Amino acid sequence: MIRQDGPGEGLDLDAIVEASITAGEETISEMSVDEVAARPPRSPFKVAMRRFMRHRLALISLVFLICLGLVAVFAPIVAPADPNAVDLTSLRSPPSPGHILGTDSAGRDVLSRIIYGARVSLTVGVAAAVSAAGIGTILGLIAGFTRGWVDSVIMRIVDIFLSFPSLIVILLLVAILGPSVITIVVVIAFFEWPTSCRIVRQMTLALREHDFVLAARAGGASNFRIMRRHILSGVVSPLTVVATLLSAQAILLEAALSFLGLGVRPPQASWGGMLNEAQSITVLEGMPWLWLPPGIAIASTVLAINFIGDGLRDAFDPRQTR
Amino acid sequence: MAVIGSEPSAAPLLSVENLHVTFHGDEGTVQAVRGVTWELRSGEVLGIVGESGSGKSVSVASILGLLPSPPAVVSGGPITFEGRNLLSLSERELRAIRGKDIAMIFQDPMTAFNPVQTIGHQISEAIRVHDRGVKRAAARDRSIELLSLVGVPSPAARFDQFPHEYSGGMRQRAMVAMAIANQPKLLIADEPTTALDVTIQAQILELLEVVRRETHAATILITHDLGVIAEVADRVLVMYAGKVVESTSILPLFQSPRHPYTLGLLGSLPRLDVNMETLFSIPGQPPDMAHPPPGCAFAPRCSLSRDRSLCRAEEPPLIRVGEAWSACHFVEEMEHEAEVVSHEVGMDIRVGES
Numbered sequence: 251m252i253r254q255d256g257p258g259e260g261l262d263l264d265a266i267v268e269a270s271i272t273a274g275e276e277t278i279s280e281m282s283v284d285e286v287a288a289r290p291p292r293s294p295f296k297v298a299m300r301r302f303m304r305h306r307l308a309l310i311s312l313v314f315l316i317c318l319g320l321v322a323v324f325a326p327i328v329a330p331a332d333p334n335a336v337d338l339t340s341l342r343s344p345p346s347p348g349h350i351l352g353t354d355s356a357g358r359d360v361l362s363r364i365i366y367g368a369r370v371s372l373t374v375g376v377a378a379a380v381s382a383a384g385i386g387t388i389l390g391l392i393a394g395f396t397r398g399w400v401d402s403v404i405m406r407i408v409d410i411f412l413s414f415p416s417l418i419v420i421l422l423l424v425a426i427l428g429p430s431v432i433t434i435v436v437v438i439a440f441f442e443w444p445t446s447c448r449i450v451r452q453m454t455l456a457l458r459e460h461d462f463v464l465a466a467r468a469g470g471a472s473n474f475r476i477m478r479r480h481i482l483s484g485v486v487s488p489l490t491v492v493a494t495l496l497s498a499q500a501i502l503l504e505a506a507l508s509f510l511g512l513g514v515r516p517p518q519a520s521w522g523g524m525l526n527e528a529q530s531i532t533v534l535e536g537m538p539w540l541w542l543p544p545g546i547a548i549a550s551t552v553l554a555i556n557f558i559g560d561g562l563r564d565a566f567d568p569r570q571t572r
Numbered sequence: 573m574a575v576i577g578s579e580p581s582a583a584p585l586l587s588v589e590n591l592h593v594t595f596h597g598d599e600g601t602v603q604a605v606r607g608v609t610w611e612l613r614s615g616e617v618l619g620i621v622g623e624s625g626s627g628k629s630v631s632v633a634s635i636l637g638l639l640p641s642p643p644a645v646v647s648g649g650p651i652t653f654e655g656r657n658l659l660s661l662s663e664r665e666l667r668a669i670r671g672k673d674i675a676m677i678f679q680d681p682m683t684a685f686n687p688v689q690t691i692g693h694q695i696s697e698a699i700r701v702h703d704r705g706v707k708r709a710a711a712r713d714r715s716i717e718l719l720s721l722v723g724v725p726s727p728a729a730r731f732d733q734f735p736h737e738y739s740g741g742m743r744q745r746a747m748v749a750m751a752i753a754n755q756p757k758l759l760i761a762d763e764p765t766t767a768l769d770v771t772i773q774a775q776i777l778e779l780l781e782v783v784r785r786e787t788h789a790a791t792i793l794i795t796h797d798l799g800v801i802a803e804v805a806d807r808v809l810v811m812y813a814g815k816v817v818e819s820t821s822i823l824p825l826f827q828s829p830r831h832p833y834t835l836g837l838l839g840s841l842p843r844l845d846v847n848m849e850t851l852f853s854i855p856g857q858p859p860d861m862a863h864p865p866p867g868c869a870f871a872p873r874c875s876l877s878r879d880r881s882l883c884r885a886e887e888p889p890l891i892r893v894g895e896a897w898s899a900c901h902f903v904e905e906m907e908h909e910a911e912v913v914s915h916e917v918g919m920d921i922r923v924g925e926s
Contacts, residue, residue, distance in 0.1 A: 293734065294688045461683035468638055468678075469698045469750070470671035479697065483688050 298487070301565040308561020311554035318551065322368040331359040333366040333519045345539055352539035355527055356517075363519035364543050370513075370520040371551060374434055374504040379497035381439035383489060386446025391477050391485070393447070394454025405451070408444040416441040420503070424512045431514055434507060438500045446492050450485050457484045487566035494559035498552045505548050521548050583655070585790050586635070586758060587611035590648040593630050593814075597643055600862045604630045606814040607648065609890075614757065617784065617791045619805030619822070621798060621837065625858055627814040628794050632760055636674060637666045653758070672702045675756035679763040681743035685735040691746050692731030695719070698753045718749040721786070722779055741772035748779055752787055759789045765800060777803050798841055802826065810834050813859050813869035820896035827922055830898035830906055832876040838922070839913055852913065868901070876902050876909050 302308060321328050330350070337357035345352045351360035393404040420437050427433045457463065458481065466476050507513040508522025516523060521544040528534065528541035593605040605627040612618050620628045633639050634646045635658060650657035653674070658666065670676075678684040685694055695718060696711035706714075712731065719727035722745040735743060744764065751759060761780065765773035781804060784791055793805055801808055801822070808825050810818040810833060818831040829835045839852030856873035859865055865872065871883035882901050890899045900906070914920045 293690075460686075461678060461680060462686040464638065465676070465678055465684040466686075468636060468670055468676040470667045470669070470701050471697075472667055475701065479689075480686055483686070 298565040302561050305561035305564060307557045311557040311561075314550070314554045315558070318368055319372060321365055322372050325365050325369060329359075329362040329365045331362045333358060333362040334517045335359070342533075342537055342540070344537070351543050352537075354524070354540055358517075360524075360539060360543055363524060364521070364547055366519040367521040367524060367544065367547065368551075370431060370508075370518070371501050371504060371548070373431060374438070375497040375501040375551075375555070377435045378438040378442065378500035378504075379493045381435065382442035382496050382500075383446045383493040385439065385443040386448075387450045387482075387485065387489060389443070390447040390450025391454055391481060394451040395458060395473065395477055395481065397455075401451070404447070408447050411441065411444040414441070417503070417506070420507070421510065421512060424507060429507070429512050429515055434504055434513060435500075438503050442496050442499065445496065446489060449488055449492055453485045453488060454481050457481050487562075491559050491563045491566065494555055494562060498555040498559070501548065501552055501555070584611035584652075585614040585616075585654065587652045588631070588635070589650055589652075591631055591634065591646070591651065592648040593627070593634050593639065594645050594647070595643045596645065602861045603864060604644075604814055604861060605634070606864070608811070608814070608816055610809055610816065610819065612758070612790050612792065614790050615784075615788050617793060617804055617806045619801035619808045620792065620794045620811060621796060621801055621808060622811035623796055623858060625861065626811040628811050629762055631811075632762065632792060632794060635760070636670050636676065637661075637663070638670075668702070671698060671756075672754045673756055674758045674760065675751040675754065677744075677747055677751045677759065677761040677764045680767040681740060681747045682735075682767065684747060685743065687735050690732050690734055691738060691743075692716070692719075692733075695746065695750045695753060698750045702754050714753070715749070718753055719746065721752075722746070722749040722783070723775075724749070740768055741775060744768060744772070744776050745779060748776070748783060752783055752789070755787055756789050759783070759787075759791045760794070761791060762794045763796070764793070765797070766795070773800070774803075780804060798826075798837055810837070813864060814861060815869065815899065816890060816897075817870065817899045818896065819890070819898075824894075824896055828907070829910065829922070830893050830896045830903055831870075831900050832874045832906070832909060833870050835906070835910055835913055836873075836875075852916070868899075875913065876900070876905060 335358060337353065339357070340349070340353050341357045342355055343349060343353045343357075349359050349361070351364065354360055354363070389404050393401040420441060423437045423440075424433055427437070454477075460480075463476055463480055466480055471479070504513055504520070505522035505525070508520045509526050511523075511526060513522050514520045524544040525541055525548075528537070533540050588611065589609050591605055591608045592603070595602040595604055604625075608627070608631050610618070620632070622628045630639065630644075634644070635651055635653075637646075637658065639646065646659060649659040651659050653669070658669070661669070685691065689697075692712065692715050695715040696708070699711045699714055700706050716727045716731050719730055724730050724742055724745050730738070730742075730746075738746060744767075748764075759780075764780065765776050768776060777800060780791065780793075783789070791804075793801070795801060805822050807821050808819070809816050810825075810831060812833050818825070818829070818834050820830065824830075825834065826838065829838055833854070836852065836854040840854065842851060854873055859869050859872070865884070867882075867884040867886055868874070868877070868888050871877045874883065877883040880902075886901070888899045888901045890897050891903070893903050898906075910922055914922065
């Protein structure tokens with residue numbers, strides 16, 4: 251220990267040094283290694299889930315959608331009547347204890363048709379979004395990872411798709427292929443994949459520059475393995491958000507197609523198809539039970555999906571620390 | 573050019589001959605490595621020193637074929653590893669060598685791990701890449717064993733943690749564990765201690781020493797820190813402007829440097845044991861590698877050159893000087909020069925010579 255001048259003058263260096271050493275020891279013991287190791291692992295996925303659970307609106311929406319899904323799955327049990335049973339004695343009858351939401355122009359129970367219609371909407375929403383996201387992810391990964399001319403070709407195709415007035419082309423395709431749930435899913439997926447492709451490519455371009463990708467390559471991993479293990483895991487979170495929003499869009503598109511008479515074939519119930527029957531002024535003015543229930547069903551489902559999308563986006567946002 | 577440091581005995585583990593690496597960019601062609609020749613015997617620790625841009629990392633990355641091409645073009649060679657020319661191997665054959673026979677430790681353990689996967693998963697993955705037959709549970713056991721070997725406390729609990737739950741030093745230990753997972757014959761450590769703080773640097777160097785004893789792997793240690801080199805290396809290559817300017821065993825490098833650049837590096841080393849008035853610094857900037865100057869690349873900054881026309885006109889070959897190799901026209905004046913510089917700095921900068 252070096253003393254500047256004589257003892258007793260000014261600062262007592264020993265005391266200061268000693269104090270700082272004990273302070274140092276304290277901080278070290280506070281963060282003892284075993285203690286750190288004993289904490290449960292904080293997986294980024296779990297952190298995101300916890301954040302999502304705090305998003306009230308998204309949570310309510312999720313519960314709503316789960317209920318809707320259960321109702322759709324168990325429609326034969328839940329529905330009060332056969333959705334296609336024609337009752338010529340009560341055409342367009344207003345809500346009553348026998349028919350809670352009334353009957354339509356063929357005397358069919360509106361509530362039962364809404365319940366069965368949920369099957370179509372949810373199937374189309376989920377199937378179209380999953381296939382669109384699937385196609386988009388594969389092509390986006392390839393484009394972003396290989397770059398070069400492959401990237402250019404894929405992205406020009408994306409540009410072409412995005413510059414199409416998709417609804418008109420979809421109408422045309424459905425008219426040619428013949429309306430059915432499968433056709434609708436295929437056609438919607440065919441036109442919705444470019445959005446997810448762009449996002450996956452963008453994420454891939456950013457992720458492939460990370461050191462851990464180089465480290466994986468230095469460890470002998472193949473391109474396919476790197477894509478699967480390192481790129482895909484980084485892409486999943488934004489992709490979930492996009493896929494959620496895509497499914498909302500798909501439901502709206504299906505409703506629009508059915509409304510235009512190019513959706514599922516009547517008499518199968520679908521929400522858009524039910525709106526189709528409510529085109530006349532007399533129905534609009536005098537019989538709200540024909541168009542209000544399917545309208546509300548479509549709007550609330552799409553809204554719920556969008557809220558979930560928002561919740562997921564917030565949950566995956568790395569800038570949020572909640 | 574003669575092979576550096578060769579002894580007629582056993583064949584070297586790795587030999588690099590006349591390696592050139594150029595980058596073709598928008599602003600012309602950058603010659604990152606300009607004809608480098610060296611070799612490494614098994615079990616040996618080779619240090620490669622040089623400042624940023626001297627081509628040390630690039631020349632090593634080209635061994636594993638890790639340079640993105642384009643823009644990088646590797647020419648010259650061969651690079652012979654266990655009798656095979658690495659430059660002529662297919663991507664598939666190279667993949668089988670990467671991480672298995674030749675493993676790499678990266679500079680920054682913060683970024684070299686995937687933040688969304690557990691450390692244990694990533695080490696297991698490194699094992700399973702090369703041996704598909706290994707079951708998940710077996711890979712886990714082996715990974716925990718590796719973590720404990722590199723001194724990660726409570727490795728079983730640490731296995732399931734994410735990189736952000738590790739401290740910097742721990743993460744570098746895990747990095748070493750991952751590198752030695754497949755018992756490589758050659759370990760390349762690219763500035764393994766640069767991103768760590770000084771107290772942890774020493775621990776990691778010690779760990780590398782332990783690992784070398786355990787695995788008998790030859791090691792290439794890339795660094796700009798002569799202190800690190802002194803700690804672990806058997807032999808040293810000093811690189812400047814994409815070329816080897818001096819190659820020697822560790823002690824002669826510090827006792828009697830044979831190149832003015834090495835002398836400059838030694839002079840700029842802060843010393844704790846002597847009271848230094850000023851730290852020596854090498855004047856000027858390293859040359860623009862898109863347009864390397866004719867003659868000796870170090871000449872404009874060289875205290876020995878003093879504008880002698882030979883330095884500017886002719887590129888000095890790497891010649892044998894006693895036990896060492898040096899690329900300097902006036903290598904015989906180095907003894908005197910070392911004394912001059914020592915006098916300027918106010919102490920003998922040659923370590924171990926008194």
